[in-house]
Amino acid sequence: MSAPAPPDGVRQSFPIARLSTVRTGGDAEFFARAGSDGELSELLRWAETTGVAVNVVGSGSNLLIADDGVAGLVLKLDRELAQVELDGTQIACGGGARLPAVAAAAARAGLSGIEFGVNIPGTVGGAVRMNANAYGGELARALAWVDVVTAAGAERRTPSQLGFAYRRSNIATGEVVARACFALAQSDPETVTAMLAQMRARRHEAQPQGIRTFGSTFKNPDDPVAQGRSAGILLAEAGCNGLSVGGARFSPKHANFIENTGGASTADVLAVMAEGRRRVLEHFGVALEPEVQTLGDVRVPWS
Ligand SMILES: Cc1cc2nc3c(=O)[nH]c(=O)nc-3n(C[C@H](O)[C@H](O)[C@H](O)COP(=O)(O)OP(=O)(O)OC[C@H]3O[C@@H](n4cnc5c(N)ncnc54)[C@H](O)[C@@H]3O)c2cc1C
Numbered sequence: 255m256s257a258p259a260p261p262d263g264v265r266q267s268f269p270i271a272r273l274s275t276v277r278t279g280g281d282a283e284f285f286a287r288a289g290s291d292g293e294l295s296e297l298l299r300w301a302e303t304t305g306v307a308v309n310v311v312g313s314g315s316n317l318l319i320a321d322d323g324v325a326g327l328v329l330k331l332d333r334e335l336a337q338v339e340l341d342g343t344q345i346a347c348g349g350g351a352r353l354p355a356v357a358a359a360a361a362r363a364g365l366s367g368i369e370f371g372v373n374i375p376g377t378v379g380g381a382v383r384m385n386a387n388a389y390g391g392e393l394a395r396a397l398a399w400v401d402v403v404t405a406a407g408a409e410r411r412t413p414s415q416l417g418f419a420y421r422r423s424n425i426a427t428g429e430v431v432a433r434a435c436f437a438l439a440q441s442d443p444e445t446v447t448a449m450l451a452q453m454r455a456r457r458h459e460a461q462p463q464g465i466r467t468f469g470s471t472f473k474n475p476d477d478p479v480a481q482g483r484s485a486g487i488l489l490a491e492a493g494c495n496g497l498s499v500g501g502a503r504f505s506p507k508h509a510n511f512i513e514n515t516g517g518a519s520t521a522d523v524l525a526v527m528a529e530g531r532r533r534v535l536e537h538f539g540v541a542l543e544p545e546v547q548t549l550g551d552v553r554v555p556w557s
Pocket residue numbers: 275309310311312313314315316317331349350373374375376377378379380381382383384385386387388425429430431432467468469470547548
């Protein structure tokens with residue numbers, strides 16, 4: 255029996271580098287945008303019947319895509335699955351909604367609790383999978399529930415059922431965070447809006463702007479040998495600011511950010527990561543672990 259035809263809107267050999275903020279990597283074997291629960295279910299059922307793997311891309315803001323591309327189906331949530339809806343002090347969002355938009359909508363309504371989202375250029379689904387955080391704001395504190403969808407159906411999980419740890423959750427590859435709901439506290443629009451402005455200004459000072467990057471490259475180590483120093487400080491002290499391979503370099507302003515200075519490949523990014531990691535290991539005896547997630551067959555050049 256031949257494989258079932260893909261649902262409408264499924265594209266083959268679709269370039270997805272532009273769906274990542276660092277803009278490297280090859281094509282998705284299959285790519286589709288899911289704009290509703292019905293479309294998402296149909297795509298997931300087709301992938302299961304056909305036996306192809308499923309991956310999701312959010313804003314691609316912490317993602318390194320294999321230069322050889324990604325086998326299987328890559329999904330992006332949009333339309334109904336990217337909406338932001340207020341209901342009293344709750345905000346229900348599609349997994350594809352952008353976190354800064356959620357933070358801004360909350361501020362306009364005078365709702366407090368998700369301010370830190372203003373500086374995280376990812377989607378709600380990506381933030382849940384990554385347990386994103388900034389300036390002490392904690393996703394788990396604001397989150398009421400998420401709906402996780404697979405070909406088998408939807409399952410609602412509360413924060414205590416999401417296995418949150420540092421930049422980690424129990425959302426597995428192939429599971430799609432289709433919706434989430436934040437339970438916020440009533441404040442007033444001026445106070446919350448002022449907090450967003452303050453957070454944006456702090457970020458502007460600390461991090462390079464307008465560059466092609468995926469944010470933090472390595473996690474901050476919990477190894478006591480690091481003596482509390484962040485990955486960025488260790489890389490800077492090991493002389494990595496501005497270090498480049500091909501079109502990829504550690505930012506001169508923030509050493510834990512790698513930027514695509516033009517024409518970088520994922521191989522260039524991995525090579526510069528490997529050199530940074532080697533220097534930190536040699537100087538300080540600390541083995542940095544990547545924070546950036548990978549899509550496709552991306553092999554880190556160290557074991
Ligand atoms: C300039 C800059 C600043 C940043 N600052 C911060 C910061 O302060 N704090 C912080 O925590 N992070 C930060 N990041 C990293 C990044 O924005 C976060 O990790 C963000 O949560 C990733 O969301 P995304 O939608 O872009 O996910 P992607 O990068 O697209 O994907 C990341 C992972 O999540 C999965 N995923 C995405 N969407 C879904 C979904 N709907 N369902 C299931 N899985 C999904 C992907 O498959 C992948 O495994 C920064 C990045 C940049 C570029």
